[in-house]
Amino acid sequence: MSLISEQVAGTAREPEDELSAPGGTPATEVALPWIEDTDKVAPKDARALSKMFFDRLQTLEEGTHEYQYARNTLIEMNLTLVQFVARRFRNRGSGDMEEIIQVGTIGLIKAIDRFDLTREVEFATFAVPYILGEIKRFFRDTTWAVHVPRRLQELRVELAKAKEELSTRLDHDPTVKELADHLSITEEEVIDGIVAANGYTAGSLEAPSDGGDSAATPTRTLADVMGESDPAMEAVENMHTLAPLLDDLDDRERRILELRFGQEMTQSQIGAELGVSQMHISRLLTGTLNKLRTGMLA
Template sequence: MATSTPLASGEAATTTAGLPVIADPTKVAPRDARELSRIFFDRLQVLEEGTPAYQYARNTLIEMNQTLVRFAANRFRNRGGGEMEDVLQVGTIGLIKAIDRFELSREVEFTSFAVPYIVGEIKRFFRDTSWAVHVPRRLQELRVELARAKELLGTRLDREPTVKELAELLDLPEEEVVEGLVATNGYTAGSLDMPASGEGDSGGSARTFADVIGEDDPDMEKVENLHALAPLLDQLDERERNIVRMRFGSEMTQSQIGAELGVSQMHVSRLLNRILTRLRAGMLVEE
């Protein structure tokens, strides 16, 4: 370990839980952070959740690995909008999730495990904040496919492709392509004070878009999430789907599921983590 690691009073200083006391975890060099993280994760697995020693270990891991958040956030520095502070905050949420789910028994470096979580949270942030209006997730995904298809056909044809040509390339109905092209308008917004339906020529009595705009149905997001989740569940094998059904359909505890399957509660926990990680990754919209 490098001698530059900022311990509280020498490298021998430890907490009652046998962990090094680090005065400022944010100043630990990345190489030292990797070595120290193994020590802290090893202790975190045996410490009781909620105790001061547990909180110290968890909080130190979060602060010590902030370089991973900054590394991942740099991939999005050209997105613009002055949102880098928000990006770092949501990236830290991904880091915390990775810390809570990481196990040394995985035999992978924590950095390799954590970065996908961090990037996933940042992508989710841009997915949820980049659209000027609420657009169903399937149309957000279709917008990305259409953008790629338009670029490919535009280069090939040396002109703007037609709806029919886009539909043939993507093997989609023309109606769905039109719906996707219309949805791209959700990426920009006009003023709500603009006259609706060309009524601005009649003077001050014209209705504006603000007068006629509707409200979001709060249940629509649930419907969209279920719509996006269905094909991902179909990709699971029968045992994995059964575990999801028991945990979230029948609301069984991990111990009850373990008894049903003849495995330990810890094994059920690992299976659930693996399944949910796959489902979360599938729900992310690739930009």
């Protein structure tokens, strides 16, 4: 499954007859125009239509046919933003343009899900940093030979700069303590960063793993003895990071998260449970998720 389909799984556009009343008029209180081919929508018209669709999207319940139609149409109408940003990376030499556009589209989807018309900012201005961030993260992560936590990837860069600066100043290779003092971090963190740097390059899987050199004792390669990666490791890592952040939330924020992701209730159902509107739940949920996201990235 492509990166894009992973992000929008379950939100494919429904058939037109499920969104429209007889005669082609959308069967909703506030009608949304049916856009058959978003490629034919002029940029100026796309901006005006996007505002209309965003305004309507805020009043729709997740999971409904019209919600899916409005969200997917916004994605399709604004794909030119992804193509515009992706062109800046066409000569980077890692990943083909189609893959870069897929990654950038993930950023576009995140921007659509988080955009609020009350911000009084153009959607393009809001969306480009999301698109750019996803593409940059893609290039940063795919240059590593093995998975390394992002904080250690960034520490490796800081250590490299510090080593170069201190080597010139001290006229010798800096010690772990000198690096730690220079960066105002612990010696253990410096060691973690140095170990993580080993993940930036990889040896050949065909390299010998033992000293066997005869027909009777054939040489085993690294591929012969290498274990498989555990896909659950990243989930464990994320859970350890998330746990203390959840403890910092207030009771209402934790309750809303439990109802939304634990009991898989819709925003409308949560609103009815707590005695508030679906729009209010949407704002509270967005704020809570942004708070957790900021904490995890930090």
